[in-house]
Amino acid sequence: MKIERFEMERYQSTWETTVEFNLADSGVHPITLAALVDHSWIREVLAREQLGYGHTNGSEELRTLIAGLYHAAGPEHVLVTTGAAEANFLITWALLDRSDEAVVMLPNYMQIPSLARAWGAETVSWWLRPVPGLMGPGTGLREPAQWGPDLEELERLVSPKTKAIFVCNPNNPTGAVLSVEAMNAVCAAAARVNAWVVADEVYRGAELDGHLTGSFWGRYSKVIVAGGLSKAYGLPGLRIGWIVAPHEVIQVLWGHHDYTTIAPSVLSDHLARVALGPRVFQRLATRTRLILNENLEAVARWVEGMGGLVDWIAPKAGAIAFLRYRPAVNSTELATQLRKAHDVLVVPGDHFQLDRHVRIGYGGEKRLLEEGLRRTGEFLRTL
Ligand SMILES: Cc1ncc(COP(=O)(O)O)c(C=O)c1O
Known part of the structure; x- marks a missing residue:
């Protein structure tokens, strides 16, 4: 390869x-670290932690906390990875074969299109484009321009060869967020050809207006989500990412994870549990x-x-x-x-x-x- x-x-x-x-x-x-936990916690909890492999799919407590960020997800739907980068690697590796087609939202953090091609798949570009702002109702004022998806184009690009539609939402590099209607349209386009929707949602939680972006999880049966603590939570050094997917998919991805990093760091698993606890x-x-x-x-x-x-x-x-x-x-x-x-x-x-x-x-x-x-x-x- x-x-x-x-x-x-x-x-x-x-x-x-x-x-x-x-x-x-x-x-x-x-x-x-000191802003996340106090010294006594480090002394009493972290210092006693055995530096073993831990749970190679992430501790049950951490997976439960992660599942809590998604509608109707449980720990069995979660695999903890070393950053969202490993999540994307595992997902594309497990999903894509030679002669598959992957429809990829662009612009994008370019890990997914490169990986898709590395696994032998064809990538089909689906571009977000600047859309002029609409006239605000009754105000006579134009709303600001946005980076928007062309959903008719998506319909044309998705074909029976499409194995998955890959989106990055909120988007890197534009900071655009898809509307609920657009998310549902992406799922409908995938459903028409029985394809997967794979959503890199690592920027979820970093919304300027404080409204948590809706997840693709729960909108369609064939959704796989990548997420993590690196962006919105200011914890890239923990290298904690995750995948949320149907349980049977998680089992397959866990098997692939045996070949990449085996397990997340136990120290990071512990600290991620603190970060995802309700108060912190x-x-x-x-x-x-x-x-x-x-x-x-x-x-x-x-x-x-x-x-x-x-x-x-x-x-x-x-x-x-x-x-x-x-x-x-x-x-x-x-x-x-x-x-x-x-x-x-x-x-x-x-x-x-x-x-x-x-x-x-x-x-x-x-x-x-x-x-x-x-x-x-x-x-x-x-x-
Ligand atoms: C969209 C997107 N996905 C994944 C990653 C990788 O994230 P992590 O640091 O959690 O591996 C990045 C990092 O910039 C990113 O922007």
Whole structure:
């Protein structure tokens, strides 16, 4: 099996520790261990934990807490993985064969299309597109533009060869969130040809308005969901992700997991139970919403101050904003010059097959975000 280079991850891994202003990160500023548990808990609980393999599918308590995030799910519907990255790997590996077709929402975190092709499947692109805002009812005011799905196009793209429709919701890199009608239409399109719906929902919980995005789980019998603690909860270092799927699918995926990481780290399993406990979970969700709203305001002010050199469709969720810039420069070239001359890292739109855009992460420290944006603006004005 040959696999394409995962351009964005390679780029981030290569440069993120070398720059002072890292605007390429895609999650909310991570919390410390001390902000999650107190010292006595570490002494009394964590210090006594045996460093064994633990439950290789995740402890029953953790799987029960995860199941609680989904309608009518139980621990038997959950497999705990090492990040959402492993979840996506296992799902595509188990599901896709040579000559299968996978309809993939784009733009996207590009792990799934590359993996699908690595397993020998054909990928069919289904693009989100900027949709002008509708006139607000009775207000005479236009609502803001959105990244929207073309559901008629989806109908045309889904065929009897379609094994699965892969969506990323909330979306990386646009921060768009599908409406309930669009989610139901995706399920209906899959049902027409008996295909799976696979939803990467790792950004669920990072909504700016605090309304938890509905899950695909429970809308259709053949749904597989990937999720995790890396983005909305500021805990990427725990490397806790999960899959929610029908029980028989979980059993198959657990078998594949024997070949990848065997088990999540027991320490992370323990800490994830704390994070998903009702009190701490609420605290983390509130923290995320506050950081995102405050920082997005800073990005909005900056975009406004750029006098048309940059425009955007503001995200509804996630810690990332996808910006379009006016100067006629390739995005990889622009990002490289920005990094070299101004010590700022952004993700070039080329990594999402959308040149003349850059993705910025705005979930980090505000001071660094503002200075990173200031430098980016200064650079753009010279082009
Ligand atoms: C949409 C999406 N899915 C999966 C992942 C991988 O997440 P994790 O860090 O939990 O492995 C990312 C990371 O950026 C992502 O953006």
